Amino acid sequence: MEESTKLKSLRGSHASDTVVAIGSGEGRVLVGGGHFALMAGPCSVESEEQVLRIAKAVKAAGADMLRGGAFKPRTSPYDFQGLGIEGLKMLVKAREATGLPIVSELMGDKHLDFFLEHVDLIQVGSRNMQNYDLLKALSRVRKPVLLKRGFSSTVKEWLLSAEYLLSGGNEQVILCERGIRSFDPSTRSVMDLSVVPLVKELSHLPVIVDPSHGTGRSSLVPSMSLAAVAAGADGLIIEVHDDPEHALSDGFQSITPECLAGVNERIRKFRTLF
């Protein structure tokens, strides 16, 4: 990262940590600069009843924000593609019921206005980390963006994608490590936790971790959540389902609300001490 003096995403340009504020009023959540957020919820929004039930459960388990996919980037055109705008409306109702700000993925600029009005944190998914038309559109708005690392992107490329957002004027950017691709099929991805302290050394932006995609295996999520916090993460985003075996997507990597409560307890304990 030889251009350190020029890039807005790097430390040289910005002495203190960026703190991103998500939502407003009582439910406002801060991420970065010592503020930690636990985001949890289903991979896909499946129905109003489902998302409401899980939203209440993750809030009770200690979550600060609700995640849920309405537009789903699926490898096959024949897989469930998400409920779209209807799914987003269900998330909005779940926010009204629980007060939890919501984060959801935007796949193109067609629905940008709806996201700007209703979603608190706009996620750019791993497959779109280098979708520069999307990044440019998001650089012109004033809404926090969660930029997931591409599953085979270098740290340099990831920070340069953040630079597209910052250079366009949107400084409310959170980075998210979600695992990289490797030669070993024993886990779905390799969670590259070293990037947490590395990115914090290079950049002032907050960085959170997704241990659900990072491991692809629910039994590994609790210990890797604690490891991510020990590595210095500013937050976690975890897939939670109250009936993982019947989830419409990613059930194998979703934990239950009860498991999330245990994760939350250990994280809070850890953060009190260190």
Place this chain on the structure above:
Amino acid sequence: MEESTKLKSLRGSHASDTVVAIGSGEGRVLVGGGHFALMAGPCSVESEEQVLRIAKAVKAAGADMLRGGAFKPRTSPYDFQGLGIEGLKMLVKAREATGLPIVSELMGDKHLDFFLEHVDLIQVGSRNMQNYDLLKALSRVRKPVLLKRGFSSTVKEWLLSAEYLLSGGNEQVILCERGIRSFDPSTRSVMDLSVVPLVKELSHLPVIVDPSHGTGRSSLVPSMSLAAVAAGADGLIIEVHDDPEHALSDGFQSITPECLAGVNERIRKFRTLF
């Protein structure tokens, strides 16, 4: 690819090879089913004079089509982003002067109408192979699409991205191998030539090879072009510049028109014999 009987991109659904027809009239080019095409031109369109000069040179060297980037997906927002619509207009003039059909990359649906009217083969770049909004938009048009493999995408994912195009009704799809990411910095990418016979075994779609991005090193382009043809490729897309050292992008992997003429001669000789 267990779902072979269901997927439109696989052999099971389609007995004979797909032949894609690009352009019209005298300059019409066929790819697939025994038809081979050599596409060549600059990485970026830099000026009208440059693209005209190179178009004539690659035509003289034996190229069947002209490639040129007008919208450039660049890792850094501060790098040259291409001439955009103005660049496309220069390509159109070069086509008028030479008769060569043109291929250029589309990065989002904003300029789709212009591409439909003026570009003969629409390229989806490696970073956008899983930009499903873009794929869905292109599935609804009747214009050939060149689908580059993501730089860390599996063959299965690649064919499923093609499936997004086919399932939406656009059957004019050409696949393009352009190298994958590895641990070895000695070449920019690893050209994965085995996918040529593998894809032809699994699918009826034509597959071409990009040895310029595939190797990232101009000295390797001639031998790897011949190797790609020996592996069974239905075409090549090669970056050519008449002054590689002063190219605005990718000069290190561009060959000269003279070098292209030698490549073309060896390919034609090879194809006569096998």
Place this chain on the structure above:
Amino acid sequence: MEESTKLKSLRGSHASDTVVAIGSGEGRVLVGGGHFALMAGPCSVESEEQVLRIAKAVKAAGADMLRGGAFKPRTSPYDFQGLGIEGLKMLVKAREATGLPIVSELMGDKHLDFFLEHVDLIQVGSRNMQNYDLLKALSRVRKPVLLKRGFSSTVKEWLLSAEYLLSGGNEQVILCERGIRSFDPSTRSVMDLSVVPLVKELSHLPVIVDPSHGTGRSSLVPSMSLAAVAAGADGLIIEVHDDPEHALSDGFQSITPECLAGVNERIRKFRTLF
């Protein structure tokens, strides 16, 4: 790991965690089954004075064992190859002076007898994880072995290399994650911490982590050491040098004894609470 009922390295064959005992008498160190060990020392043994000085320093900082390379597997034949048997004798003197058991790498069976007599824990390095002649030789002895994961080996291959040791009769095996190879040059390796809970789920063998090779960057070692412990590691092996800038090898990833003391303090605090 479909053969779970047959493999001696897997849980199915062994209800309780294996505890490996290293050294004897007062300095005896246990690893696994709730026992944790901190191993530290220089990458290479450079002189008797150096290894004695560092041994005392790491002991004062809280280390349980001394690491030090005498036979060094170097990529180039022209790089420093280690002091060999003379280096091992210096490690033995450092053990006499501090009481710390020693771990060092064996590269072939030529010096096996010397290792059996003088070294407490024999390390098989990453490059030799599938050197089956070496594994077979070590399977016949009764001395603990530290089996590093190959830098591009799957978890399955790693456990099957452990199986070579166990099936030959040596059950005193500790696994060590040391980072895997990836496409990203921003760290020397990718520390694959998820394998810690994964291996503990699959196998009864203890697993430790090497954050020095795992990150290749001394500034990341403290946070990744704590992350490894949070992930469930049974120990750490860390490169320590009191003058990293003048180390004969791997100075860039070595931490100072003072830094190690801080790491040790945080680990002990963590382990008291969880």
Place this chain on the structure above:
Amino acid sequence: MEESTKLKSLRGSHASDTVVAIGSGEGRVLVGGGHFALMAGPCSVESEEQVLRIAKAVKAAGADMLRGGAFKPRTSPYDFQGLGIEGLKMLVKAREATGLPIVSELMGDKHLDFFLEHVDLIQVGSRNMQNYDLLKALSRVRKPVLLKRGFSSTVKEWLLSAEYLLSGGNEQVILCERGIRSFDPSTRSVMDLSVVPLVKELSHLPVIVDPSHGTGRSSLVPSMSLAAVAAGADGLIIEVHDDPEHALSDGFQSITPECLAGVNERIRKFRTLF
């Protein structure tokens, strides 16, 4: 490869291509400097009758040398480990019957004397490319060595392993590309053919290709063999079995003698023309 002036393996040290001579008398085979060799035979030597039968068949199909594994590096200790010295004796008989020089893998220095006396080309396998004790032992002998690239080794590391042989005095070294590890399970390895022209640009040593391990799929072997020759390879080493479905190892990637005859014919035709 910044050290180009110092390394014996690089062009700077050696103006002309190295030609390696294997075997003696009428059956002598040359590799490099324009000389091409086709090596073929079973993955494992299974019985005297099998190896004799296949040796005659590959000779009839056009092979210049016989390959066969007697000591097999197997991932699991419970898999067939090869016939060892007995297998080598069977290879020697097959050489007597056919005149084909033999190539076989040596896994450690225990059987080095037997190999020196009886084997014409000693193979160092992919897993042992950085087994420096083995390389040092082979650097002191005067027998050609076939150095396979490690399945995750960079070109630089590969040439530096060759440097271990050359710097010790053994200049009869042939390099062999056999595929590298990637994220895509659709082929067993990724055949990295670009290294053929790259290595020939950097080094004076001959380089051959193993399309059997390189693809792991017999249906891809014929086209990738021709592609390797088009890329500039000085030879091929191909697994051949007359009953692939019942081979004790690697049947899925073995071709039949009839298929080899077709491969040989196309290669000879190609080499006549280019």
